[in-house]
Amino acid sequence: MPSLIDRVLEGRKIQHRRPWPRAVVGAHLWRFVTNELAQGRLSLLGLWGERATVHMAIMDEDAAEIAIVSLNCPDHTYASVGKFHPPALRLERAMHDLFGLSAQGSPDSRTWLDHNRWGVRFPLGPRIDASSEAAPYRFLPVEGDGVHQIAVGPVHAGIIEPGHFRFTASGETVVRLEQRLGYTHKGIEGLMTGADLERAVQLAGRVSGDSTVAYAYAFSRASEAALDLAVPDRAVWLRALLAELERLANHLGDIGAICNDASFTLMHAHCSVLRESVLRAAHSAFGHRLMRDVIAPGGVMRDLEDEGRTTIRAMVDNIRRRFPQLVELYDNTASLQDRTVDTGVVKPALAKQYAAGGYIGRASGRSFDARRTLAYPPYDSLRFDVAVLNEGDVNTRVWIRVREVEQSLSLIDQILDRLPAGGLRAEPGHPKEAREGMAIVEGFRGDVLVWLRLRDGLVERCHLRDPSWFQWPLLEAAIENNIVADFPLCNKSFNCSYSGQDL
Secondary structure, eight states, X not given: OOOHHHHHTTSEEOSSEEXXXXXXXXXXXXXHHHHHHHTTSXXXXXXXXXXXXXXXXXXXXXXXXXXXXXXEOTTSEEEOXXXXXXXXXXXXXXXXXXXXXXXXXXXXXXXXXXXXXXXXXXXXXXXXXXXXXXXXXXXXXXXXXXXXXXXXXXXXXXXXXXXXXXXXXXXXXXXXXEEEOOTTOOOHHHHHTTOBHHHHHHHHTTSSGGGHHHHHHHHHHHHHHHHTOOOOHHHHHHHHXXXXXXXXXXXXXXXXXXXXXXXXXXXXXXXXXXXHHHHHHHHHHXXXXXXXXXXXXXXXXXXXXXXXXXXXXXXXXXXXXXXXXXXXXXXXXXXXXXXXXXXXXXXXXXXXXXXXXXXXXXXTTOOOOXXXXXXXXXXXXXXXXXXXXXXXXXXHHHHHHHHHHHHHHHHHHHHHHHOOOSOSBOOOOXXXXXXXXXXXXXXXXXXXXXXXXXXXXXXXXXXXXXXXXXTHHHHHHHHTTSXXXXXXXXXXXXXXXXXXXXX
């Protein structure tokens, strides 16, 4: 009996694409996929465009099968997915801003990335002059007696990226939150077009600075899939080491920052010290605190020497000694628990509908972790647990991070114990014909997706999807019926990327 993915792939198969199949489908199959998404039988992994084509990555989570369906739209229109499956709405709006592709029947046709500052409309499509002044952005209307609006951002206190939050409140209770993002748009996908692999992987590593390893990792795996390129074993294991160091540093920073937003600065101070120890160890071992530009197509650019190995082991031992005391402090501080328990709840059904990844999804019952579900090497031969809880509140998102810190410490030990000898990089080839590849890598926020097409050693098209695309909308739901003062706490417990979402 054919699987659901087989049914989806009844269209024309595209050759030279790895590791998952892609098929060009007609309007009927496009609607069929949309319906399966709406019914919850498939999950949306990504939705992106080209000049006259729309691509959609989907997953059958029960079978862990993935496919890409593509719809040609020569008239630059296609049937809206977001009309029936809300997680697609923002991706459709972004696609229209960049390519001029219109989602017919969409309930929300407002711009998303375009703030009328580019000088052109549809910069990756027909590039229409935008000299005329656009109409102001329309926020959703306010209705009801006694409700008022509170505008926050895009400029925030402290060191934080820009984003606008429009609250509708009744007294101190949030009735609705509406986000306006796009302020950090950098034109990454346009810069990628025509770039060689060396330049393109550098751009990928700058999509979101705190996830530079995850993005370079995903881009490299996608290009290696396209080129059918085998990576040396030592490089495969070093990449996992880099990814776990990045995960460890960010989770430690987040745990402290969440406590800081609950006015418990002691935890923030101690977690910041531990995070700093990870960054210093990374600099000692790989020459950069964030490990930027270490991963590249074909392998890695730097080796791990004995001194770096010793520094990392000392850092791990130090955190393993000190972190349990901080966890106990968090768990036994009643004033802190009062702020985090039952605050900012994301219901499991919503996490499943949005295919929310990372600690947000796993705190609300969705067990997806690309390291386990897709089991790419070397994680397919490493021992680790994927923590999953169901309460979905700020406290639960803290505990998922705590468990992931513990697992990352174990994974780092395993990788250092089993790190094979050998070369660091295989040289990528430059086939003349078009080659496509896609990769999904587990970053600290969740799954990072990269799809690309290469031709003659250059990037013809590349799409990079941050996990925040499916997490930001859930923050709007999580803050409802909470007080305004709890928004910083909820927001930090999500810690979505502005830059990663804005491209």
